């Protein structure tokens with residue numbers, strides 16, 4: 449006999465657990481299946497994001513930022529520190545405590561909302577039946593009117609650098625180094641490479657990033673990528689573009705990396721090497737062929753804009769479907785699917801999903817870049833404003849970077865916003881709200897921004913769109 453539910457969600461990452469809670473809030477009988485355990489058969493909730501992704505990486509980014517601030521900038525404020533050290537085990541213990549607090553919090557929320565938790569590996573079969581195999585090998589059958597697949601993603605491995613979880617690690621291993629490496633290599637100068645490279649670099653590691661592409665952060669607005677490259681170089685990150693790692697050799701206490709650069713093979717020695725070349729959807733054995741679910745050649749489940757798969761009553765959300773692999777994108781897909789199951793046809797606006805790189809300074813973006821608009825032949829106007837001319841930024845000693853706003857040349861509607869600098873993530877969130885409400889550059893120009901705040905850079909960038917910035921000379925006279 450199988451247990452019957454309105455909704456069965458497979459996976460309790462930020463996509464799955466939010467979907468399950470929302471379904472339960474809407475009065476649907478909901479179960480969530482999770483295979484991750486604490487080793488004692490107890491399910492661990494929160495997926496990649498809470499356990500080995502967003503949260504632990506941000507905990508280490510904050511610890512290492514404080515360390516670097518004390519070393520490099522406290523003197524500017526007249527604060528003297530006689531000796532400074534980092535106790536890596538305490539830093540990791542703090543991170544682990546934050547992770548436990550949050551994963552425990554998800555467990556309580558599931559319980560509070562009446563979601564049934566089923567520990568084990570779920571597999572969707574024909575007719576929306578889900579077979580769940582627990583750690584002991586016992587199988588339980590669940591049936592549901594709706595099944596939501598939310599099994600997430602895992603790091604991509606590359607043959608020249610096999611992860612041994614000791615010297616060569618993926619992002620998970622890079623959150624657990626027991627000491628600061630003297631020399632750290634990173635394959636991939638993408639989001640993870642920059643964030644985790646920054647953590648260990650701030651604590652004293654000499655960091656070299658190998659990026660196969662000739663361009664740096666090509667998905668970002670080109671003006672932002674250029675500024676970011678300048679800032680990271682100043683911070684001591686050695687970013688080698690057009691550098692493809694072809695071989696690694698692990699030997700006692702380190703690794704020799706061979707990479708090709710401008711047609712030549714070069715070697716470099718490191719204590720540790722992080723492989724951060726992207727992530728792939730975790731869809732192996734997630735569903736049987738006769739379930740009706742289909743996927744592309746890279747393993748992403750086929751869905752439409754509303755996360756409906758090709759099997760009736762089966763939905764897929766988060767990292768296993770198209771779009772950016774971001775926690776908040778998966779969570780909002782989870783809410784959309786719950787609402788649709790309950791009968792309300794809400795639609796997530798994929799044009800307004802912000803993305804952030806949590807380096808220091810932060811890099812954040814929403815909407816179109818200038819290069820995308822050029823390629824699409826859209827007539828636009830852009831304005832940017834540097835933090836160096838913002839009083840609050842000067843007072844904080846945070847003068848690198850700028851805010852940039854792009855608006856439609858005819859309608860004035862905001863099409864994109866890009867920022868590198870202090871609080872960039874929060875400033876771009878203001879632009880998400882503006883864009884969701886169909887706001888224009890003029891709307892922002894006519895609003896009152898508190899003084900002195902970093903937000904004044906948003907106001908001035910909006911004024912700069914029409915060459916009306918007050919606190920800098922404008923490019924053109926009006």
Ligand code: FAD
Nearest residue numbers: 459461463483495496497501502570600766767773774775
């Ligand atoms: P996941 O979080 O991967 O969760 C999937 C869950 O499903 C897991 O718990 C897994 O055990 C379970 N599961 C899988 N298969 C089965 C099965 N068959 N049966 C039962 N359970 C199963 N994103 C951001 O937005 N901001 C950040 O700052 C950020 N930082 C990151 C830092 C790092 C180092 C990494 C690696 C990622 C980061 N991300 C960040 C990305 C973010 O973690 C993912 O986009 C997000 O976790 C995806 O959510 P998800 O629910 O789709 O999948």
Ligand code: NAD
Nearest residue numbers: 636637638639640641658659660724725726727773804805
């Ligand atoms: P990524 O796609 O951001 O970067 C991978 C980089 O590796 C790319 O620049 C790529 O050109 C390069 N690369 C690929 N193969 C290579 C090779 N053989 N040699 C050298 N370089 C190579 O992927 P990631 O940094 O691994 O992150 C994975 C996902 O996790 C991202 O999609 C991101 O959305 C998500 N994530 C988000 C955050 C955040 O929101 N702050 C943080 C971490 C991770």
